Amino acid sequence: MNKLSDLVSRISAALASVFTFVALYAIFIVVPPEQKMGIIQKIFYFHVPAAWISFLSFGVVFVASILYLWKQEERYDQLAHASGEIGLVFCTLVLITGPIWGRPVWGVWWTWDSRLTTTLVLWLIYVAYLMVRAYGGNRGPRYGAVLGIVGFLDVPIVYFSIRWWRTIHPPPVTLAPSMVVTLLISLVAFTLLYLCLLLQRVAQERMKDEIDWLKRQER
Amino acid sequence: MGFLIQLRVLLWKDLLSELRGKELISMMAFFGLLVLVIFNFAFEPGSAEAAHLGSGILWVAFTFAGVLGLNRSFLLEKESEGLQGLLLSPVDRGVLYLGKLGGNFLFMLLVEALILPFFALFFNLDLWLLLPQLALVAILSTLGFTAVGTLFAAMSAQAKSRELLLPTLLLPIVVPVIVAAVKSTGQILEGRPLAEVAQWLKLLLAFDLLYLVVSFLIFEYVVEE
Amino acid sequence: MDWAIQVEQLTKSFGHLLALRGIDLRLRRGKFLTIFGPNGAGKTTLIRILSTLLRPTAGRIEILGMDLRDAGEEIRRQIGVLSHQTFLYNNLTPMENLKFYGTLYGLDHLKERIELLLEQVGLEGRRNDPVRTFSRGMQQRLAIARTLLHDPQVVFLDEPYTGLDQHAARMLEGLLGQMRSGQRTILLVTHNLARGLGMGDEVAIQVGGRILYREERGKIDPASFEERYFHCVEEGPAWDS
Numbered sequence: 001m002n003k004l005s006d007l008v009s010r011i012s013a014a015l016a017s018v019f020t021f022v023a024l025y026a027i028f029i030v031v032p033p034e035q036k037m038g039i040i041q042k043i044f045y046f047h048v049p050a051a052w053i054s055f056l057s058f059g060v061v062f063v064a065s066i067l068y069l070w071k072q073e074e075r076y077d078q079l080a081h082a083s084g085e086i087g088l089v090f091c092t093l094v095l096i097t098g099p100i101w102g103r104p105v106w107g108v109w110w111t112w113d114s115r116l117t118t119t120l121v122l123w124l125i126y127v128a129y130l131m132v133r134a135y136g137g138n139r140g141p142r143y144g145a146v147l148g149i150v151g152f153l154d155v156p157i158v159y160f161s162i163r164w165w166r167t168i169h170p171p172p173v174t175l176a177p178s179m180v181v182t183l184l185i186s187l188v189a190f191t192l193l194y195l196c197l198l199l200q201r202v203a204q205e206r207m208k209d210e211i212d213w214l215k216r217q218e219r
Numbered sequence: 220m221g222f223l224i225q226l227r228v229l230l231w232k233d234l235l236s237e238l239r240g241k242e243l244i245s246m247m248a249f250f251g252l253l254v255l256v257i258f259n260f261a262f263e264p265g266s267a268e269a270a271h272l273g274s275g276i277l278w279v280a281f282t283f284a285g286v287l288g289l290n291r292s293f294l295l296e297k298e299s300e301g302l303q304g305l306l307l308s309p310v311d312r313g314v315l316y317l318g319k320l321g322g323n324f325l326f327m328l329l330v331e332a333l334i335l336p337f338f339a340l341f342f343n344l345d346l347w348l349l350l351p352q353l354a355l356v357a358i359l360s361t362l363g364f365t366a367v368g369t370l371f372a373a374m375s376a377q378a379k380s381r382e383l384l385l386p387t388l389l390l391p392i393v394v395p396v397i398v399a400a401v402k403s404t405g406q407i408l409e410g411r412p413l414a415e416v417a418q419w420l421k422l423l424l425a426f427d428l429l430y431l432v433v434s435f436l437i438f439e440y441v442v443e444e
Numbered sequence: 445m446d447w448a449i450q451v452e453q454l455t456k457s458f459g460h461l462l463a464l465r466g467i468d469l470r471l472r473r474g475k476f477l478t479i480f481g482p483n484g485a486g487k488t489t490l491i492r493i494l495s496t497l498l499r500p501t502a503g504r505i506e507i508l509g510m511d512l513r514d515a516g517e518e519i520r521r522q523i524g525v526l527s528h529q530t531f532l533y534n535n536l537t538p539m540e541n542l543k544f545y546g547t548l549y550g551l552d553h554l555k556e557r558i559e560l561l562l563e564q565v566g567l568e569g570r571r572n573d574p575v576r577t578f579s580r581g582m583q584q585r586l587a588i589a590r591t592l593l594h595d596p597q598v599v600f601l602d603e604p605y606t607g608l609d610q611h612a613a614r615m616l617e618g619l620l621g622q623m624r625s626g627q628r629t630i631l632l633v634t635h636n637l638a639r640g641l642g643m644g645d646e647v648a649i650q651v652g653g654r655i656l657y658r659e660e661r662g663k664i665d666p667a668s669f670e671e672r673y674f675h676c677v678e679e680g681p682a683w684d685s
Contacts, residue, residue, distance in 0.1 A: 124390075125392060131388075132378075132387075135380055136374070136384075137379065139377060145440070146370070150370070151391075151392065154391075154394075154395070157426055158394055164402075165398050212460050216461065221550055225547070225550075228544055228547040232540075235535075235540065240535050300530075303497065303531055304531025304545070304590075306497055307496075307497065307523075308549060309550075310548050443499070
């Protein structure tokens with residue numbers, strides 16, 4: 001099992017770097033800039049995949065949390081923890097790239113747009129997730145699992161409440177075929193990167209646990 | 220039907236204990252009142268802005284008072300390890316959750332009823348005719364707030380930094396409840412018909428049902444080891 | 445004769461900390477066993493697992509012939525736990541506390557039963573005063589009434605003497621003696637040699653998450669037992685090899 005995940009991790013790392021180069025080439029050399037927004041629209045190819053990865057990783061947290069509560073096996077907790085951390089990093093990227101994109105388009109850095117606001121609430125929920133893990137003592141993993149479940153179920157409700165609260169829609173982007181292909185390449189590159197990071201992080205957690213265990217044996 | 224008797228006696232214990240001390244409700248209500256006053260200084264809203272600003276101020280007061288109350292709700296069980304006593308008795312953990320939720324829900328609703336007259340007074344509002352609509356919004360919002368809040372309070376009661384942990388966990392999750400409560404209260408204060416706030420009420424109902432079921436199922440894992 | 449408690453190869457770990465390292469324990473119905481052990485021996489952990497509050501990491505446990513994993517709620521109906529924590533509500537009176545717990549257990553003739561128990565523990569005169577006005581000793585007596593309220597078949601006692609003065613401790617001892625009516629099985633864990641050696645059928649020593657010694661009380665002499673106990677505590681788990 002360990003060997004397999006190590007192999008998958010290596011392969012995904014290699015593929016991720018290949019796809020990242022292809023994606024960068026497509027984004028900056030091949031695909032033409034968007035007519036109205038110009039060069040700034042290129043951030044779209046990073047913004048959307050980052051958003052996708054944060055949703056994906058919080059989804060993984062959700063599933064792993066249910067499995068952890070159900071089966072009480074440590075590996076599900078390690079998976080949830082690793083995915084939660086990575087998800088928060090990508091969620092932060094969304095919150096950074098969003099305003100950079102929004103500034104020339106909306107004229108302000110921040111606007112309480114429904115998607116941006118939902119992402120902000122999501123970010124707050126998963127900061128709380130990591131906090132309860134860190135400060136919950138030896139019940140931290142279990143409390144984290146509870147928040148991993150409750151938090152993910154909240155996402156659609158948050159989204160609808162914010163959409164009805166504020167209805168500023170971002171300008172519709174009509175995508176040319178070359179743009180769609182570029183976005184897809186970028187999505188694949190980000191997903192492979194996620195897989196690689198996730199496996200590395202889980203392996204790290206496992207190693208940390210083993211070291212803790214060895215330390216205790218010595219005493 | 221045994222669980223209904225258990226539920227009733229769990230609720231009876233919390234209400235009677237609070238009736239003897241009156242500590243929780245009086246502190247919650249007073250704190251809520253303070254929030255109302257402080258916000259009036261901060262924004263100087265007149266009655267013209269009551270619908271716009273007032274509904275927000277009112278729900279901030281309710282929310283803070285609610286967090287305060289939830290923080291204390293499991294202290295009753297902690298002081299002589301009553302929670303262990305409860306866990307040792309042949310009661311389903313879901314029933315324990317509902318018992319605790321019932322107490323928290325009633326306390327928070329009572330506190331809201333105590334704060335509301337002061338809100339009407341400070342904003343020079345005549346709320347008599349709007350009372351049924353406001354009560355409906357308050358009941359649905361408070362149920363959602365305490366449904367998640369009771370679950371998280373059971374978690375934070377056993378952690379070291381409990382006073383800080385509860386709002387950290389709870390407030391992001393209840394964003395939809397607060398948005399829905401503020402918006403619908405504002406629309407009701409503007410004198411709009413109930414049909415216009417129906418979509419908010421549906422959202423609140425969905426939130427309530429979802430988290431009642433989820434918390435009922437998960438509570439066991441929060442209190443057991 | 446059947447077993448009240450059967451434990452096989454019970455282990456419990458908290459993360460990497462091994463609290464129980466393979467406990468084997470059997471106790472016949474109606475017997476009284478006292479387990480001595482220093483702080484950190486895992487005594488409370490053992491009681492908490494046997495009383496369904498903690499899940500075991502590994503091992504098989506039967507209480508009154510019922511598997512702990514399947515029959516948690518039924519087992520809870522048959523056991524009582526008395527610890528140094530009273531599990532009482534300070535704002536409620538003895539009557540109300542007992543009525544609360546009695547209703548949770550779904551007991552019949554609750555009122556008569558409460559009256560009888562309050563009389564037994566000598567609190568009938570204080571039945572309507574809030575528990576917070578009680579002394580530690582009185583609270584512990586009320587906790588005994590709470591423990592026996594549903595007439596449990598098996599009673600676990602976890603350091604019941606902590607925080608009691610001499611007088612209250614003697615009274616408690618008398619009440620614990622009365623507890624042994626009928627076929628009630630009692631398991632007491634304590635670090636207090638002086639208190640624990642005075643009663644029960646058997647004694648055992650638990651150190652470092654293992655049970656190292658067990659003997660009938662009638663066959664030991666207190667002075668040599670004390671020596672053996674301290675030897676076990678100092679040598680730790682290596683002693684049994």
